[in-house]
Amino acid sequence: MTSETTTDAGLLALPFETREISTERLRLRPLTKSDLESRSANYQKRTDVVRYLRWEVHDHDEPAKNLEKRIALDRLAHDGDGLIFAVELCATDDSDDHRVIGDVSLFVKSAKDAQVEIGWVFHPAVHGRGFATEAATALLKVAFDELGAHRVYAELDAANEASARLCEILGMSREALLRDRDHVDGEWRDVAIFGLLDREFAATQAVSA
Template sequence: MPEIRLPITTERLVLRRFNGGDLDAFHAYHSLPDTARFLPGPAKTYTQSMERVGRYANFVFEKEGDWVALAIEAAERPGLLGEVVLKWLPGEGQAEVGWTLAPAARGKGYGTEAADAVLSLGFEELGLHRIEARLDELNHASAALCSRLGMRLEARHIDKWRYKGQWATELVYAILAAEWRIGAARSRYARPLRIRFQ
């Protein structure tokens, strides 16, 4: 797998490796029940946030099961807005993308822009074949984000998960490298991104 060159910059964002200075901001939004609503497990304690930031800061992407975990910040105003991750799945050229944003960063297109940059990383730099996103059917914001990226709804698994005291239906969205290259992913995204790998 090629080396991942960081940071990645887009029109408005910088995607970079996490560092210790991100801990308080990371905990501020991961400690909220609203953030944890569609994530496995309850809202994070400070110790859990510390462990996660440490893991994200020291990620490696060398084998199946590894994660690329990138901090999202605004280009003109440093400070953690959220994270976007890419997980290497079993099977040739397979990966999963995911994202979490702080409340103040939601509804501004940052999630779409960051995820779009990670799709570019996956297809253009890492040579992946297929990238998917898995989400709770009730997570309407993430479903809309997948659609903006040009990802298609591939599956609906009824009552796939039981967490937080109830059954959840899982949606699987995906996009292929070939679709990405012919512009299917960009056709619904009004502002084409200029992505730079440094």
């Protein structure tokens, strides 16, 4: 068996290839090169957005280079692999607007232990309309129902109240507060960790069904 076909599957159903995911109002699709201009002009350059970004693949000093890195994240097979989706607002009857309003991600943190990390970033203009909840829920379904994750977690800047509220809406519990874990832009930042177990997610889905 070659290294191209081996995986770190463990308890997860790997490999998993990226694909488009549709929800009632959104389309989650793999990133493309054409996203660079819109992302840079839209939300990736906003200081009120990037101050809270924690993903390994974000580097705001070299956006073109790092978009290429994000585009390459299209397959889950080993620990550390990730998928990043552009979140596109579907056109309505009175609009042809398909603009990208954010992006969401899944990373395999431990295939052996079925641990997956979820992340998101959205333009502040769409906050409060349920888009982030809709997109994140779609990714949780992939993580639990298709990958077979036992636990999905999110790491947040502890000052990011909007993301903390989203975690709570998704049914996630705050598991830890890591004080002064990261040194960013000359200051220490606390990191909050929110987690959700497979049985807890199944319970929330049963209630909403």
